[in-house]
Amino acid sequence: MSHLIILPVAIYLGAAFLIALLYKKDEKLAGVAAISFVLLSAIASIISGIDVFTNGKILYFAGGWERPLGIVLMLDPLSSIFHIMTNIIAFFVILYSTVYMKKYTWTPYFYTLFMIMLAGMNGILISMDIFNIYVFFEVASIASFILVAFGLRAEELEASMKYTVMSFIASTMILFAIALIYGFTGTLNIPAFMSETSGLSPVHLWFIAGLLFSGFALKTALVPFHTWLPDAHSMAPAPVSAILSGMFIKVVGLYVLIRITANIFIVLPQIRILLLLFGALSMVFGGLMAYGQKNIKRLYAYSTISQVGYCAVGLGIGGYLGSLGVLMHFIAHALSKSLLFLNIGAIEYINGTTEAEQLQGLNDSMPATTLFGSTGMLGIAGVPPMGNFWSKLIIIIAAVKAGYTGIAVLCIIVAVITLGYFLKLQRTVYYKKVENPVKKEAPKMLLFPMGCLALLVFISGILLVPGIKDKTLDKAVSVMENFSYMDIKIGENR
Amino acid sequence: MNDKGMSEIVKGISRIVFPFILLYGLSLILYGHITPGGGFSGGVVITGGFVLLLLAFGKGYVFRILPVNIAKALDSAGALGFLAIALLGFLSSSFFYNLLPKGYIFHLWSAGTIILSNIMIGLKIASGLFVAIAVLSMARLIHTKEGIKYKQSRTTEEEDQ
Numbered sequence: 001m002s003h004l005i006i007l008p009v010a011i012y013l014g015a016a017f018l019i020a021l022l023y024k025k026d027e028k029l030a031g032v033a034a035i036s037f038v039l040l041s042a043i044a045s046i047i048s049g050i051d052v053f054t055n056g057k058i059l060y061f062a063g064g065w066e067r068p069l070g071i072v073l074m075l076d077p078l079s080s081i082f083h084i085m086t087n088i089i090a091f092f093v094i095l096y097s098t099v100y101m102k103k104y105t106w107t108p109y110f111y112t113l114f115m116i117m118l119a120g121m122n123g124i125l126i127s128m129d130i131f132n133i134y135v136f137f138e139v140a141s142i143a144s145f146i147l148v149a150f151g152l153r154a155e156e157l158e159a160s161m162k163y164t165v166m167s168f169i170a171s172t173m174i175l176f177a178i179a180l181i182y183g184f185t186g187t188l189n190i191p192a193f194m195s196e197t198s199g200l201s202p203v204h205l206w207f208i209a210g211l212l213f214s215g216f217a218l219k220t221a222l223v224p225f226h227t228w229l230p231d232a233h234s235m236a237p238a239p240v241s242a243i244l245s246g247m248f249i250k251v252v253g254l255y256v257l258i259r260i261t262a263n264i265f266i267v268l269p270q271i272r273i274l275l276l277l278f279g280a281l282s283m284v285f286g287g288l289m290a291y292g293q294k295n296i297k298r299l300y301a302y303s304t305i306s307q308v309g310y311c312a313v314g315l316g317i318g319g320y321l322g323s324l325g326v327l328m329h330f331i332a333h334a335l336s337k338s339l340l341f342l343n344i345g346a347i348e349y350i351n352g353t354t355e356a357e358q359l360q361g362l363n364d365s366m367p368a369t370t371l372f373g374s375t376g377m378l379g380i381a382g383v384p385p386m387g388n389f390w391s392k393l394i395i396i397i398a399a400v401k402a403g404y405t406g407i408a409v410l411c412i413i414v415a416v417i418t419l420g421y422f423l424k425l426q427r428t429v430y431y432k433k434v435e436n437p438v439k440k441e442a443p444k445m446l447l448f449p450m451g452c453l454a455l456l457v458f459i460s461g462i463l464l465v466p467g468i469k470d471k472t473l474d475k476a477v478s479v480m481e482n483f484s485y486m487d488i489k490i491g492e493n494r
Numbered sequence: 495m496n497d498k499g500m501s502e503i504v505k506g507i508s509r510i511v512f513p514f515i516l517l518y519g520l521s522l523i524l525y526g527h528i529t530p531g532g533g534f535s536g537g538v539v540i541t542g543g544f545v546l547l548l549l550a551f552g553k554g555y556v557f558r559i560l561p562v563n564i565a566k567a568l569d570s571a572g573a574l575g576f577l578a579i580a581l582l583g584f585l586s587s588s589f590f591y592n593l594l595p596k597g598y599i600f601h602l603w604s605a606g607t608i609i610l611s612n613i614m615i616g617l618k619i620a621s622g623l624f625v626a627i628a629v630l631s632m633a634r635l636i637h638t639k640e641g642i643k644y645k646q647s648r649t650t651e652e653e654d655q
Contacts, residue, residue, distance in 0.1 A: 006589045014577050021570035063583065063590035 220253025238345020279312025533615025
């Protein structure tokens, strides 16, 4: 059995408590330790990812207990994409935070909490047991509540409180659903539960699916459930916002929603209509709300709601193109949104504010930051060479092909709105001419992660080139489209 | 004998009861694998003993017995120990694999690594909960004419940031 699949979780948990134990006085050493541990698990996730993409899924039995007794951990192409993305973005974010977090106190505890959150996220991605997913979900969520409130200002505490309360409502619903699942089917193993779903009565099935759907939709921040997100993501420190907006809501929300709709409740295709509805709603609502925001971080937070709406729409449409669109949009958006949050963090680090009106003409004072910021903005807005353009195009084509012409039109309108609010922002904040500009570029340690992410955003469209697409995205799409757990035999390691 | 804390009766009773609470907590931890209980409940009971001391004698007395810094270190050490036991399984087949000899049923040594895991969880829970309660005991709401104010005292913790 390959231990690589469990390593990221173990490394992150060990790193968290090692930093809390050994380096709580020394911020520099804590930072170095955090960087090296994240790098280690990023390498582990990439190696196991390569294994998954060449040889198919990896099964792992915790404690040596085989199915159906034990907890099954599994890495398949779908979770592997999320796994690699999480660890790569976490690496850039942790590089960035070694400099950015200097203005906060208790930095070693920041790394501790960050590592615990990453452990939870990685744990969700490798679990094939719904209660295990719930446990890691709580681990990641509770760490993120504290990270949102890390600055300890009144607004941050308020945002964190709101986030905590909403999130506990979600986890109550999820736990209730899990209890019902266990009561009705006697198993918590996702494959075993999936094969039992056809035997349940429709009322029970809908009730369980509804609870699970609302719980995870709340974490994904689809529109009726979104109210916590703008506060939490705009108040958190910039690296935390970057990982929350870029990866966290996609791992604890979108990934599990994909599993629920595409892999668990396949007997319940109507759940896709719900996703389509809520996705379209959040797309439009998030876009319109973002247009009116004065605070740049808040604008980005609303933009996240809008873009996650695209993912939900793609998931709702389904089919090969819909699923491909979801994955591509997730990858492109994760990269560009974490770049944008890191970017506004660098601007805040130098200028001390995130209000659009007080920031004018940054192109003259911070040219590199401006370049990376514009790349991220154009990336999300969907300007051709970048991944977001192709993903939006695929989702629109999928909508037209599936007969949802209205949704396709909405997608186009929201894309225009997105371009609109980013261009408006760029015109004043970045490219307005100011007199006597003072050159004060952000530190190199802040620029380097942004530069790498900007490069990744720029080339993310490469995943759709035929030779590469067959080996990566298509395999993940096949997990979403026609995945049968029946092909995993008991006692088999692959 | 200082004047802080509650009356002499409460102090006397607490002093007598405290070792027994500790003993009960330890027993819950050590026999967690064969009787009801385990690391979590045992750890909570041990913290309960310290909370009793804290209420009866005041925080200065308790923080001399178990300084918060040491409790923080024990908390991390418990977590790391638990992780180390899980990683020990790599030697044989998988994460969390129980590779120690299993012993005889219903004896103290009868479940391989489970008892070690319980001890580590007990350490983690007892010290972690103690730190949480210590932090709460340092916070204070002061009623003034302007309204309620929050104050954090730093007198009992010498140099912890």
